[in-house]
Amino acid sequence: MLLAEQRRQVVQVGLDALAHGVVHGTSGNMSIRDPATGLIAISPSGIPYPAVTPADIVVVDEEGEVVEGVRKPSSETPLHTMVHRERPHVRAIVHTHSHYATVVGCLRPALPPILTEVALVVGARVPVTRYGLTGTPDFGRSVIEVLEPGGLAVILKNHGLICFGDDFERALGVAEAVEEAAKVYVHALAANGGREPDLVPEELIPEMRERFFASYGQPKTPTAG
Numbered sequence: 001m002l003l004a005e006q007r008r009q010v011v012q013v014g015l016d017a018l019a020h021g022v023v024h025g026t027s028g029n030m031s032i033r034d035p036a037t038g039l040i041a042i043s044p045s046g047i048p049y050p051a052v053t054p055a056d057i058v059v060v061d062e063e064g065e066v067v068e069g070v071r072k073p074s075s076e077t078p079l080h081t082m083v084h085r086e087r088p089h090v091r092a093i094v095h096t097h098s099h100y101a102t103v104v105g106c107l108r109p110a111l112p113p114i115l116t117e118v119a120l121v122v123g124a125r126v127p128v129t130r131y132g133l134t135g136t137p138d139f140g141r142s143v144i145e146v147l148e149p150g151g152l153a154v155i156l157k158n159h160g161l162i163c164f165g166d167d168f169e170r171a172l173g174v175a176e177a178v179e180e181a182a183k184v185y186v187h188a189l190a191a192n193g194g195r196e197p198d199l200v201p202e203e204l205i206p207e208m209r210e211r212f213f214a215s216y217g218q219p220k221t222p223t224a225g
């Protein structure tokens, strides 16, 4: 079986996304690219996450042609393959229809820096696409148009959210963080009579991010004592 480990990871991230509440039913889809072969393991179309097994995951090439698999790949395969082709920093993709990110995608050109944590992890703004025709390469194009080099998240206009990482843990973590920030933003807007709430000062974000990435977490090698 091709990409057995990546297939297992696609099954697991679906279950994790479901458990963390960022996907429901059969909505959303996930893929991961194998840098050695360029092949992509992607979730199948229309199967509820708890029922998906590694044999249901579909292996496609970067043009979206099925290389191995008994199921139909996700209907958003052209979106995934375009991002994998055009953004080499992306290995794992998590696409959700999470509620509050979708609300922001109906209201604004971007999710502004409302939460410090998200500004640190994702950057100042999560861009919102123009409206793209779902299931077609145009949808992928609408994402590439606003996805800056190294970008980790894009909100899909009137649709949902797509997040990126070098592995699924990162991509799913970004999806959860953006959804939380979108939730706070929507509530803050409502509580403020629809006026823009206070935001993290944008000019401070580059320095904040530099410090964060230099100092966050435990040292890579254990130290004595």
Ligand SMILES: [Zn+2]
Binding pocket: 028, 076, 095, 096, 097, 159, 160
């Ligand atoms: Zn979708």
